[in-house]
Amino acid sequence: MVDKRLLEVGIEFHGHRCPAMPLGLRCGLAAMRVLGVERSKDKELYVIAETGKDHAAGCFLDGIMTATGCTYGKSNIEKKYYNKMAFTLIDTTTNRKVRVRLKDEFFRKILNSPFVELRKEGVLPQDISEEVSTPLIENVLNMPEENFLEIGEIYEVVVPKSKGCFESVLCASCGERVFTNATVKTDKGEICKGCHEKLRK
Numbered sequence: 001m002v003d004k005r006l007l008e009v010g011i012e013f014h015g016h017r018c019p020a021m022p023l024g025l026r027c028g029l030a031a032m033r034v035l036g037v038e039r040s041k042d043k044e045l046y047v048i049a050e051t052g053k054d055h056a057a058g059c060f061l062d063g064i065m066t067a068t069g070c071t072y073g074k075s076n077i078e079k080k081y082y083n084k085m086a087f088t089l090i091d092t093t094t095n096r097k098v099r100v101r102l103k104d105e106f107f108r109k110i111l112n113s114p115f116v117e118l119r120k121e122g123v124l125p126q127d128i129s130e131e132v133s134t135p136l137i138e139n140v141l142n143m144p145e146e147n148f149l150e151i152g153e154i155y156e157v158v159v160p161k162s163k164g165c166f167e168s169v170l171c172a173s174c175g176e177r178v179f180t181n182a183t184v185k186t187d188k189g190e191i192c193k194g195c196h197e198k199l200r201k
């Protein structure tokens with residue numbers, strides 16, 4: 001179950017009250033339960049999201065991020081832009097993964113929800129009243145998992161390990177400080193990728 005605090009954290013982080021974010025919370029928690037893992041404090045977990053942009057219910061991914069602790073800042077999440085309501089959760093400590101997706105019929109149904117109908121009319125999500133959003137959110141929080149979730153098998157996965165970089169230099173072109181694991185060596189010296197991209201234009 002989604003505890004109240006996690007829901008509040010999710011809404012605060014996400015920016016508005018919608019049913020897709022809590023749906024992501026539930027899917028993230030389900031994947032974590034299947035793998036028997038806790039929320040990622042550092043990079044123990046890794047998410048490969050199959051959602052994309054410019055489609056309904058993309059808010060789903062913010063719920064997955066909130067539940068799993070896989071975040072852009074920690075770089076333990078990537079987005080494939082398949083525009084599918086699915087993701088894979090990887091436990092990098094035991095090299096196991098599971099893919100979770102919305103059931104096709106449920107996926108079809110949410111696109112006809114009163115919330116999505118208003119979005120189709122151009123109403124911004126933050127302008128949709130709680131009278132509309134609250135029952136939908138309550139339903140997402142309470143519906144049985146088998147109604148909406150397809151949980152795959154657990155597979156083994158090879159997780160490449162990388163060490164964090166703690167060294168920096170001044171870019172020989174712009175003079176700004178940059179981590180050494182993203183510099184390019186040129187005849188002008190070691191330069192940042194930003195300058196390198198400009199040099200190539």
Ligand SMILES: [Zn+2]
Nearest residue numbers: 018021059125
């Ligand atoms: Zn949303």
Ligand SMILES: [Zn+2]
Nearest residue numbers: 171174192195
């Ligand atoms: Zn530079």
